[in-house]
Each structure stands twice: as structure tokens, then as C-alpha cells.
Amino acid sequence: MTIPHRDLDVRPILRDGGEPFSAIMEAVAELAPGQSLRLLASFKPIPLFQVLGAHGFEPVSREIGGGDWEVVFTPAAAPAPVVETSDSVDHGLGDDWQVPAREIDCRDLDPPEPMVKTLEGVEALAAGETLSALLPREPLFLFEELKARGHEWRGGFEPEGHYRIVIRAGSRGEK
Amino acid sequence: MIGSSLSRWTMAFFTGAVIFLIAAECLMVAGYGFPAMAAEAPETLLLVHTVTIGWLSLLMCGALLQFVPVLVVQPLRDEILVLPALLCLLAGLTSLLAGFLGLTGMLDTDIPFLLIGGCLLPIGFGLVLWTLGRTLWQARPLPLPARFVAVGLTCLAATFLLGTFFAHILSGLISDAVMIDFRTKVLPVHAAAGFGGWLTFTAIGVSYRLLPMFMLAPDAERTTNHIVWWSGSIALLSIIMGAPVEFILAGSARIASVIAGLSAMVALVCYGFDLFFFYRNRKRRNIELNSKSAIGAFAALYLSAALLLNLLATGTFANHAGALIYLVAFGWLTGLGLSQLYKIVPFLTWLECYGPVMGRKPTPRVQDLMVERRDGPWFVLYFAGLLGGTVALLADAPNLFRITAAMTLLATAAIVIELVLARRLFNVAAAVRFPEGTTRPHLFLPAIRNH
Numbered sequence: 116m117t118i119p120h121r122d123l124d125v126r127p128i129l130r131d132g133g134e135p136f137s138a139i140m141e142a143v144a145e146l147a148p149g150q151s152l153r154l155l156a157s158f159k160p161i162p163l164f165q166v167l168g169a170h171g172f173e174p175v176s177r178e179i180g181g182g183d184w185e186v187v188f189t190p191a192a193a194p195a196p197v198v199e200t201s202d203s204v205d206h207g208l209g210d211d212w213q214v215p216a217r218e219i220d221c222r223d224l225d226p227p228e229p230m231v232k233t234l235e236g237v238e239a240l241a242a243g244e245t246l247s248a249l250l251p252r253e254p255l256f257l258f259e260e261l262k263a264r265g266h267e268w269r270g271g272f273e274p275e276g277h278y279r280i281v282i283r284a285g286s287r288g289e290k
Numbered sequence: 291m292i293g294s295s296l297s298r299w300t301m302a303f304f305t306g307a308v309i310f311l312i313a314a315e316c317l318m319v320a321g322y323g324f325p326a327m328a329a330e331a332p333e334t335l336l337l338v339h340t341v342t343i344g345w346l347s348l349l350m351c352g353a354l355l356q357f358v359p360v361l362v363v364q365p366l367r368d369e370i371l372v373l374p375a376l377l378c379l380l381a382g383l384t385s386l387l388a389g390f391l392g393l394t395g396m397l398d399t400d401i402p403f404l405l406i407g408g409c410l411l412p413i414g415f416g417l418v419l420w421t422l423g424r425t426l427w428q429a430r431p432l433p434l435p436a437r438f439v440a441v442g443l444t445c446l447a448a449t450f451l452l453g454t455f456f457a458h459i460l461s462g463l464i465s466d467a468v469m470i471d472f473r474t475k476v477l478p479v480h481a482a483a484g485f486g487g488w489l490t491f492t493a494i495g496v497s498y499r500l501l502p503m504f505m506l507a508p509d510a511e512r513t514t515n516h517i518v519w520w521s522g523s524i525a526l527l528s529i530i531m532g533a534p535v536e537f538i539l540a541g542s543a544r545i546a547s548v549i550a551g552l553s554a555m556v557a558l559v560c561y562g563f564d565l566f567f568f569y570r571n572r573k574r575r576n577i578e579l580n581s582k583s584a585i586g587a588f589a590a591l592y593l594s595a596a597l598l599l600n601l602l603a604t605g606t607f608a609n610h611a612g613a614l615i616y617l618v619a620f621g622w623l624t625g626l627g628l629s630q631l632y633k634i635v636p637f638l639t640w641l642e643c644y645g646p647v648m649g650r651k652p653t654p655r656v657q658d659l660m661v662e663r664r665d666g667p668w669f670v671l672y673f674a675g676l677l678g679g680t681v682a683l684l685a686d687a688p689n690l691f692r693i694t695a696a697m698t699l700l701a702t703a704a705i706v707i708e709l710v711l712a713r714r715l716f717n718v719a720a721a722v723r724f725p726e727g728t729t730r731p732h733l734f735l736p737a738i739r740n741h
Contacts, residue, residue, distance in 0.1 A: 226637070236649075258295075
């Protein structure tokens with residue numbers, strides 16, 4: 116890779132009790148084509164792997180001492196494999212899907228709360244915006260409801276066993 | 291109707307099922323069939339099939355049509371066959387019961403009801419097997435809970451094939467003495483395939499998904515889960531395939547029974563560990579009434595196993611088989627069925643009513659559809675009646691049994707009324723009951739999504 120890494124150290128943000136997600140996404144949006152992002156964090160940022168995976172980045176992580184981690188997200192030549200998509204998604208990956216506007220964690224909610232929270236988030240999106248949600252299991256009922264409302268989704272299981280779904284709000288959703 | 295994930299006819303199956311349950315409990319209170327009459331009497335056959343086909347099998351079919359697609363994350367195949375299946379099952383069961391009524395002499399007719407039932411029921415079950423089987427087949431490799439269901443469905447096939455054979459004998463079409471002798475010998479196989487395979491093994495499989503889901507317990511597959519599946523499958527295979535073969539070859543089924551008994555015990559012990567694990571490692575500290583009352587059903591399952599061992603050890607199995615079957619059918623299976631309906635019916639009702647406006651309008655919670663504090667005592671009464679009934683059967687006290695049966699009937703009726711109230715969203719404050727864009731769910735007919 117001829118282009119140098121872009122470095123982002125989110126440890127100060129984390130130390131101040133802040134949420135580094137938006138900073139990371141801004142940095143990703145500013146990457147040159149083919150450029151990698153080197154992220155320094157005070158923990159292994161596993162949730163990011165799938166979010167950036169959906170954008171075609173492959174993570175390589177290593178512990179750099181003191182509990183800190185360095186992760187290099189390299190844009191993959193081929194799209195990262197995504198287990199499932201809604202029928203309406205017919206593009207390749209990493210095309211016109213925006214960086215998720217929000218990320219919500221529903222892993223500890225009992226059914227049907229994960230679906231309620233996710234749909235609430237989706238309803239707040241403008242057409243074309245995306246939302247990323249962590250769910251305790253594969254959301255069969257949610258898939259159907261998203262389809263009925265004209266939204267698109269991509270999702271898959273993460274190594275920890277939960278399900279991550281990224282939803283893009285459609286314009287033909289029934290409002 | 292939200293999407294196609296809600297099985298259109300599941301509520302209709304459930305409705306038919308609870309009607310047959312109430313009818314069966316009324317018969318027991320009235321002293322119809324066992325224990326007031328002999329276990330072999332046609333009255334007892336009528337009662338047993340009202341419970342096993344009318345209540346338990348319709349309940350299981352309705353639940354599987356809803357949950358198999360969820361278990362394998364695939365839509366149900368050939369959904370169009372579900373309504374004909376339900377109609378065949380209802381008509382077939384009615385004919386079968388009329389046939390038994392004919393055997394009692396109460397119904398004098400030339401219509402071969404037993405035979406009609408013996409044909410319609412296999413068609414109905416066959417259609418259910420086809421849709422569920424095809425759905426499972428398309429989803430290979432199957433996750434573990436679905437593998438339990440696959441074995442359970444195989445046992446359903448074995449149960450109704452034997453049942454059809456019996457219906458032909460009872461209606462006089464087969465009069466060969468060897469066959470009639472064979473019938474008495476494979477009757478326990480029919481019962482084991484039905485209670486042990488189709489109903490119990492399937493219920494265990496579904497519980498592996500439902501319990502963690504409702505209690506937020508870890509549901510990653512563990513070694514014990516696999517041991518339950520393997521040992522349970524070996525037990526069932528040994529009883530369904532091994533026992534009849536051993537009968538024909540050796541005249542008894544001693545070896546097959548020992549293998550089946552030992553494997554079943556291994557399965558039950560490991561299942562016990564898994565149940566303990568789910569309750570112990572749940573993330574929800576306060577468990578809901580459905581998971582609480584299910585403990586009564588699990589207790590009944592282990593009590594049944596203990597009773598079976600005790601009856602075998604004391605050589606009194608033949609005298610008290612009725613008590614054991616009652617404990618399995620009404621303690622374990624009915625107890626689990628009622629406790630899970632208590633969650634599933636409000637959950638499906640909630641999805642049906644509020645799904646379309648979810649995320650757009652404030653909606654009540656699923657818990658708001660029920661009043662647990664009011665309903666808890668009914669489950670206590672149910673299990674108290676069940677225990678009393680088992681004791682009454684063991685003590686050969688038919689009149690005491692009728693009193694305890696009245697307790698279970700009262701409790702069941704109260705729980706069913708609560709389920710109807712949930713369908714009507716009665717417990718939700720009227721002001722927030724139907725936000726704009728929702729439609730009132732039908733009691734048991736499917737809704738059509740109105741947009």
C-alpha cells in the first residue's frame with residue numbers, strides 16, 4: 116500500500132468518558148481511496164469491526180501494552196462478505212450506503228423491545244440515512260417489518276454471537 | 291398482520307386446541323372414561339384422543355407453524371396447505387371421536403366414522419408434516435432446536451401410521467388374529483412415539499429456543515444440549531424401530547426397552563442440567579409468569595420419570611400406568627403448553643396489533659396485555675389440582691379424581707379467559723389501546739394487513 120495510514124487516537128476521548136464513534140466515522144469518511152485507518156484505542160473495539168466491515172474494511176488488531184490496542188482497518192479489494200441482505204439490496208457493498216448516523220445496542224433487551232427500539236431509530240432517519248443496531252439474535256420479525264416499510268438492510272452474526280444489522284431508510288416507507 | 295412472520299392460522303390451531311382441552315377436562319369432571327371406567331374402554335379412548343390430538347397435537351402444530359420458521363430463519367414453505375391441514379385435523383378428529391362414541395353404543399350409525407377419522411387425520415398431519423418438513427429440509431444444516439423438531443415430526447409420522455392401523459382394526463376392517471395380537475403389543479410404541487417423541491421431544495427442542503429468549507439466557511449450543519438430542523433420539527429409535535422388530539423376532543421387547551429407558555434417563559438428566567443453566571444464567575432477574583409456571587411443568591416431567599422408575603421397581607406399572615400418563619399429559623405437556631400460551635398469545639397479539647405502528651407511535655408493552663398478579667394463583671390452582679389428581683389415580687379414588695379435575699378445569703378456564711382478554715387488549719388502558727393505524731386483532735381468524 117503506497118498511501119500511508121491515517122492515524123486516529125481515540126484514547127483521549129475515551130479517557131474523558133466520551134464516545135469516539137462519530138470521530139471514527141468522520142475519519143473513515145475522509146480516507147482517500149485505498150487508504151487504511153490506524154486506530155489506537157484503550158480496548159479492543161470489536162463492535163467497530165462489523166460496522167467498518169460493512170464498508171469494506173478488514174481489521175488487523177494487536178495489543179500494544181497497557182491494555183491498549185492498535186487496529187488497522189484496510190480497505191479490502193473485494194467486498195467483505197455479509198451474511199444476509201434484504202431482497203431490495205441489489206448493489207455491491209461499500210457503494211452508496213452512508214456511514215450509520217447512529218449505533219444502538221439492544222443486546223440486553225427482551226423481545227420485542229430490540230425490534231421496537233430499532234424501528235424507532237429507523238423512523239427518525241431521513242431517506243438514505245443508515246442506522247446500525249446490535250441485536251441479541253437474528254431478527255426475523257424485524258426483517259419482515261423493514262421490508263413492509265420499504266427499508267433496506269444488511270446484517271450478519273458477529274463472532275460474539277449477537278447480530279448486527281445496518282438499515283438504510285427507504286423513501287417509499289409508509290409514513 | 292405484520293409481514294409473513296406471523297403464521298396466519300396459528301391462533302386458529304390454538305383456539306381449537308383449548309376448546310378440546312376444556313372439553314376433555316369437562317369429561318373428566320363428569321367421570322367419563324378412565325379412571326371411572328376401564329383404561330381400554332371406548333370412553334377412555336375418546337378422552338385420550340381428545341387430549342392428545344385435540345389439545346396437545348393441535349397446540350403443537352400451531353406452535354410449530356409459528357416457530358419452525360423462526361428456528362431456521364426461513365419462511366414457511368407451502369403455507370397454503372396449512373388451512374386444509376387444520377380442516378382435515380378438525381374433521382378427522384371429530385370423526386374419530388364419533389367413531390369411539392359408536393363403539394360405546396351411544397351413537398348408532400352406519401357411517402364408518404373410525405375409518406373416516408383414520409383417513410382424514412393422517413391427511414391433516416401429513417399436510418402439516420409436508421409444510422414443516424419442507425421448511426426444515428430447505429434450511430439444512432439445521433440448528434439444534436430444529437433437529438429436535440425434525441425427530442419429533444418423524445415420531446408424529448410413526449404415531450399416526452400406527453394410529454391409522456389401529457383405526458382399521460377397531461373398525462373391523464382387519465380381523466386377522468395375529469394383527470389384533472400385534473396391536474396390543476405395539477400399543478405402547480404408539481403411546482411412546484406420541485407422548486415421548488412427537489410431544490415431549492419437540493417441546494424440549496422448542497424450549498431450547500424459547501426459554502433463553504424470554505429469560506435472556508445464553509443460548510449458545512453446549513455439550514449437554516447435544517447429549518440430550520443424541521440420547522433422546524436413540525431412545526426413540528429403539529422404541530419405535532427396535533421394539534416392533536424385537537417383538538416379531540423374539541416375542542418380547544426387553545432389550546429395546548432397556549436401551550430406550552437408559553437413553554431416555556440420560557437425556558432427562560442432561561436436559562435437567564440445561565434447564566438449571568437457563569434459569570441460573572438468565573439476565574432478567576425477575577422472571578415472568580410464563581417462565582415461573584413452566585417450572586411446575588418441568589417438575590411434573592421429573593416427577594413422571596421418578597414415578598415411572600418407582601412403578602417399574604415395585605412391579606406396579608400395569609396398575610398405575612394411568613396415573614403416569616395423566617402426570618405426563620396434564621402436568622408436563624399441558625402445564626408447559628398453558629404456561630407458554632400465556633406468553634405466546636399476548637406476544638403474537640401485540641405484534642399483530644402494534645407491529646404496523648411500531649417506532650411511529652407509543653405502544654403499550656407486551657406485559658401490559660396481561661395482569662400477572664391476577665393470573666398467578668390460577669397456575670398454582672392448576673398444578674395443585676394436577677398433583678391431587680395424580681395422587682387420586684395412584685390411590686384408585688375416582689371420586690377424589692373428579693374433584694381435583696374440577697380444580698384443573700376451573701384454573702384452565704380462568705387462564706383461557708385471560709388469553710381471550712389479551713386478544714381483545716382488554717387490560718390495556720382504553721385511551722392507548724388502538725393508536726391510529728392499528729386494527730383490532732380477530733379472536734382466532736387471521737387479519738389482513740390494511741395497507
